[in-house]
Amino acid sequence: MNNISTTPSLVDQFGRVVDYIRLSITDRCDFRCVYCMGEDMTFSPRNEVLSLEECARLVRVFVGLGVSKVRITGGEPLVRKNALWLFEDIGQLKGLNELVLTTNGSQLEKQAIDLKKAGVKRINISLDSLNAARFKKITRTGELNKVLAGIQAAKQAGFDNIKLNTVLMRGFNNDETVSLVNFAIEQEIDISFIEEMPLGEVDHARGNTFVSNDDTLKLLQSKHTLIGSSETTGGPARYWRVANSQTKIGFISPHSHNFCESCNRVRITCKGELYLCLGQEDKIQLMPLLRHHPHNDEPLIAAILNSMKIKPKGHDFDLRRTAPAVIRFMSHTGG
Ligand code: SAM
Ligand code: SF4
Numbered sequence: 001m002n003n004i005s006t007t008p009s010l011v012d013q014f015g016r017v018v019d020y021i022r023l024s025i026t027d028r029c030d031f032r033c034v035y036c037m038g039e040d041m042t043f044s045p046r047n048e049v050l051s052l053e054e055c056a057r058l059v060r061v062f063v064g065l066g067v068s069k070v071r072i073t074g075g076e077p078l079v080r081k082n083a084l085w086l087f088e089d090i091g092q093l094k095g096l097n098e099l100v101l102t103t104n105g106s107q108l109e110k111q112a113i114d115l116k117k118a119g120v121k122r123i124n125i126s127l128d129s130l131n132a133a134r135f136k137k138i139t140r141t142g143e144l145n146k147v148l149a150g151i152q153a154a155k156q157a158g159f160d161n162i163k164l165n166t167v168l169m170r171g172f173n174n175d176e177t178v179s180l181v182n183f184a185i186e187q188e189i190d191i192s193f194i195e196e197m198p199l200g201e202v203d204h205a206r207g208n209t210f211v212s213n214d215d216t217l218k219l220l221q222s223k224h225t226l227i228g229s230s231e232t233t234g235g236p237a238r239y240w241r242v243a244n245s246q247t248k249i250g251f252i253s254p255h256s257h258n259f260c261e262s263c264n265r266v267r268i269t270c271k272g273e274l275y276l277c278l279g280q281e282d283k284i285q286l287m288p289l290l291r292h293h294p295h296n297d298e299p300l301i302a303a304i305l306n307s308m309k310i311k312p313k314g315h316d317f318d319l320r321r322t323a324p325a326v327i328r329f330m331s332h333t334g335g
Helices: 052-064 083-091 108-118 132-139 144-157 174-187 213-221 287-292 298-310
Strands: 020-024 069-073 098-103 122-126 161-167 190-194 226-229 237-242 248-252 265-268 273-275 283-285
Touching (some): 020 052, 052 069, 052 083, 052 298, 069 083, 108 122, 144 161, 174 213, 213 226, 213 248
Parallel strands (some): 020 265
Antiparallel strands (some): 226 237, 265 273
């Protein structure tokens, strides 16, 4: 591979340095979470999806351009055949300080130890309910027990950090806010609440199920002593420490607190589309550059550098609109 620079090259028109990529390695998933997908999904044909080698090449190129953090996501990344190969391949890459993973946890019982060995530092596991029947209703196909076993396996594997991701929805799981936090405290892990985002057409009106993180914070403050933390991942989450515990609570609030001014990331879909913003359509296609120039990274590098000029100022989510802000599902872009 050519062109490995050491200084950050990815700076957008607003002066934001991009040093974090989220790479979706599949749009497929063994769950069909109601806020994320429709019940009947058509997934991308295999030949339109990046090979694992192409994923590894992209990560190398981005790291060469100053990216130091990579999150592998999906769809469900761990249902992709041989996903572990990718983690092993990029896990030891010089300059990649943080290799992290977002997963629904269903495959973790089998894979946690190997992922840790491959170099995954931190892991986010989605968990929206502690009630098996409800968990099934929200995920449509998921088994709570498998995910709980996955969380235990992740704890045993010894990742630097484990964080639960919860999307609260009125009428689905908002009455479990406190029990989910208490579970995180018992398990000595962190938890983040993500406000539901209007991505893709789903079966419910998102305006009706929306739960504001401001309300969630107020509720939790009435149950626990929360200490504001200045900790930041350079991203959207604001953190609070729960007094007398190991647990931090994060709030990812695209509606109640816009987070775009400090955005440091871009997203790459499993089809090689580089999206400059989760909530906008601006993108460039990396797949043709990968496939037409298998041994020359220069066209790819030039296109990535150029893309910084079209990174939008911010998203434009508005739950009062009936139509989704963007047509593609979160599972397409990679959460
Ligand atoms: N399958 C993995 C999982 O569920 O963790 C990784 C991909 S998933 C798209 C990444 C994260 O996006 C999950 O935490 C999920 O809860 C969240 N998510 C999906 N659709 C969302 C939406 N419409 N609004 C907010 N969060 C969403
Ligand atoms: Fe699958 Fe994750 Fe979307 Fe749920 S949130 S359907 S687990 S990709």
